[in-house]
Amino acid sequence: MIGSWKQVLDQNFARWVGICLLLGTCLRLQGLDWDGWQQFHPDERNIVYAALSLTASNWHVPDFLAYNGLSLYTPLAIAHLISASPDVADVTWAARLLSALLSSLSVGFGCLIAIRIGDRLAGQIAILLLATSAPLIQWAHFGTTESSMILFVLILWWLSLRVMSGEETLLRAAIYSGIAIGVACGFKTTALAFALIPGMTLIVLVRQFGWKLVFPCMTGILIAGAIFLATTPALLFKTEQYLSVMAFERGVVSGQTDVFWTWQFSDAVDVLYEFRSLWQVLDGGMLLLAVVGVFLLSKQKFRQTIPMLAFVIIYLLIVSQWHAKFIRYLAPVLPVLLIYAAVAVARLITGWSSSARVLSAFSLLLTVATGLMMALSFQAEDPRINAHRYLKAHMNEGDAILREPVDVGAPLFGSPNVAVLPLIEASSPEKVSDISSLVANADWLVMNSRRHWSVLPKLTERFRYMCGYYSALEHGEFGLQEVARFSRNQILRGLTYPGLGAEETRIVFDRPEVIVFKRRSAILAQAIEDRITTRSDSCGVPTF
């Protein structure tokens, strides 16, 4: 039976690849308006506004330097194709379109790579996995740089394989690699790490080619450098500010710069956190299969993939030592793992072991299913927009609304009656007093995501009273009662929604859970303050 369906797949290879490519593209292109163009992704918002602020006179010195030139120029250029004077929505759409298309290209490249290191069946399985990978689909819906990073990693891997197999000359490969790295760095400086791939290729080949490697290597470096500078002129014209931004980003990553969005990693254990993240986004089975896939490679093919394996190991070792452990840092290795997993599935599913066949088949089905559910969820309305509608329908004229700091929310939250809780201010008696006063006077309280309530209560030394605050809120001791809860509708959400232990950016940008509280009874500010301080003596992370 297995032989027969393998034959069918082989006979329909082109058709299968075409269908998967089309599927992957459609899954990425649908639902791009997942937030009603409300700019709920903060990094994307920064990119869009920076792009819009570019003019003929300052195009080379953008205001936002955390992302490099191409991240701003390409969406702006695309936006100009559809509108003479593009606005925020146009540029956002362009950025997301670019991300989706680059991600779709990755699907194709992944197939080519899998065929090289495995066989045609591995290629067919890889293209299905990449087309329906939940994290890849999610990133494709953001106008940030994850999709481009993934594509360039795969391009560099493909080039490395061609060189290792002798199909490509060293010089040509160096030129192409230089272009790829240069363009990748034009999007984000992080791509400099991708130089490890051609670098490791050269190291593997040094015995074979010796001094002949020097010229191609230098050529590649020069080309990469030239393209990088051409696409990121700020490095030349705004060097000090650029380096300052890079230093800030380095500080955030290493934990030396204190920013609230890395507080979630206060109790993270190096390597274990990354392992758990990979396990979750790869639905468990695929991670195991990726490891198995490496061992199932033939000797020759294993040798050819040594540069990429080295890159994955070194890259993971580097990022796992960082204080910041955002899931996007793992983006470059995700497709690599999926391709190795595809190789494993192709071998196991046609192998002698029934249990291996079953395990592979179900892992594959699970990954495809979670990806499809992720994609479909972008058709659902954003929970913050639903919360906004709910508030508009239920609030009275003059009602006071409280919201949490630095958290994106509905457009309502620009009105004069909206106050912000000073939750992340430094701990002090005045802070508790201020919070109590605000809460006592509020008619509504909105938590737009879990990014504060799942983090602050754990930081008891730094924020002595936040645990007590959230505990009292959860137990209704502020006279505020939960009246509505909104989340992005997702089929089988219980199976796929990341739990509290997951890195928050997996959900807080596009699928947070919004909780709305309403005033039910009047409680004096002093009573609220007392309840916060009392509960702070013994409380844990709320469960809401």
Added chain:
Amino acid sequence: MIPDLPSSQVLEIMSWLFWLWLVGFAALPMAQRLFGDHCDHGYVAGKILGWLGFAYIPWLAASMGIVSFGSTGPVIGLLAMAVAFVAFRPTKWEINWVSILRIELGFGVLFILGLAARLHAPDIAGLEKFMDLGFLASSMRAETMPPPDMWMSGETINYYYYGHSGAALWALLTNVSADHGYQLHMATLFGLTGLGVYRLVRELSRPAGRTLSVIGGITGTMLVLYAGNFHSVLYTIFRPLMNAVNPQFYYPDSTRFIGFDPITEDKAFTEFVAYGFHVGDMHAHVLATPIAVLTALVLLSTLRNNWTAQSAVYRYAILLGWLLGLSYMTNAWDLAINGLLALLTGAILLIRSRQPILGTVDRYLAVGMTCLAITFLTMTPFLNSFVAFVEGIRLVNLQTPFWQLLVIYGHGIFAIAVFFMLFITHQDRQQPEHVFTGVLAFTVVLLIAIPEFVYVKDAHGEDYARANTMFKLSFRSQMFLQISALVVVILLTASSRRKFILGCILSVPLISTFSYAGITFQSPGIVKNLDGLAFLKEERAIANFVNTLPLTKGEAILEAGGESFSDGGRISAVTGQPTVLGWLGHEVLWRGYGQKIADRQAAVKHAYESQNIRQLCDVLQSYNVRYIVVSQVEKTLYPDLQDAVFDQVGHTIYQTGAGRVIAPDPETCS
């Protein structure tokens, strides 16, 4: 009997039976592929399979929000069965209509007997019938699954509701009211259980010859549906010898023995199928009984096929996985019980295999993983919204005195002990029927033993720590004990003369449990009306009116809540219209006693007893109350009820001698 029923209800019954037959027939092609080894070529198994399959696809689609359960569920279910029929129908198909007619007649008789069993006390009140009816009624109104919790407006049911939603779908298909659906579904459960047990006993006693196996099948059916446990024999016939605490035998005593007679601090419930049907609660463990029987039939067929054909392996694994998933959603305990049966069966096959060990282990591992994966896939939509309320597994502090275990299980335990002694050495252990009888018997032993070592901690107090664990395991073990003991008796009587005598001796305690039938058996003559709401008396008109009220999603009625097993929450239970808070104890069991429940409890009390319009308005607005019920139960449960206050917030839209329904005026409270 039938002539006494109103003609409209006769039509309801006929319609119900017709759809049951049709759906079972649609499942027949599939059943024949799986249960072709049965004497009836899978007809009985197919009937149960169809009954289950009809409800599954609509539930799945509604869980994903694809279709409306209430309005399109029945059509989706029928379509799914039609597709199954077409997909599995062989090109050349021979049907034994005579055999089908015989079986359907048998089912018809059981169905009527089941109706009689239900309708001897037709009121859907007492014990947990309110809860079961409420789940059914709520499911009938539901757009999506899980259905709204009729006792906590704005929330969905957080319990094993799947069986109730299946019952609701049948009620929708046959266009009957919720209470009629309840009665008819109980009769269906009775009939399917009886039919399934008949088939199982017949198959297991097949080596004894046709005559004995038919007698065995009928006896087994009657045993499971009507007979009690050994307590019901010892504490009636031999009562003077038993040192009983109570002066007289009362039929629930057989289910409330351990910890009750004598009274100790370790109380446990030991119910059984006949009792379950007699008290008439359409509770989770009763709903799951036909699934347990079908699971046993599947495992028997698996053993018989001996896993020779590769394709057959995965077919059974997929079906078993699906049944295990349904077991969990209907009655969580059955996942463990049926899973244990499956595990033991798999272990037997593994041990008996003569293939090379590595290949064998690999193959069985693959099949096991397939089964587990399908189980998980089946359960996933349910788990999507279900929050488990058990608190883990603990070691027991106290154990049941051995003599009390003998009192409960003595009617069959000696038979299976003899079976093990003879079976270990006998050549017949190669026969799959003998092997599976042994599996059933061993499962019984394990199910009896487990609660003597561990229990699942829940909201019950220390005195009743083991109660629920013992209840659920004992309920299933009693049925398996009756079946396996009876089969042992039959197999012995078909053997040598010595074994015949032994079989006769062992049959005495088993057959003597039929004395309980004096309580459980009801003559079909009492089937006069399907009405289950007569207990409402003067409040019935109010309930009927509330049933017609157009509540949208999130809106609620307000009625008296109250403690569990009280009259509170009755309107929401019989109509499925959600109320602010129904049975407090049950909501606490399902959700834990948190601020939410405490707030609602206080809110309902304030609403009925406060003279403050503002307070009343707060409650009405907080919980989106569209209609307020003020009737006899409210006046009883809230003695300080301020009736006049309600006129200040709204106007009466319905009134009878018993009470009234008020519609609050939105402007008054805004």
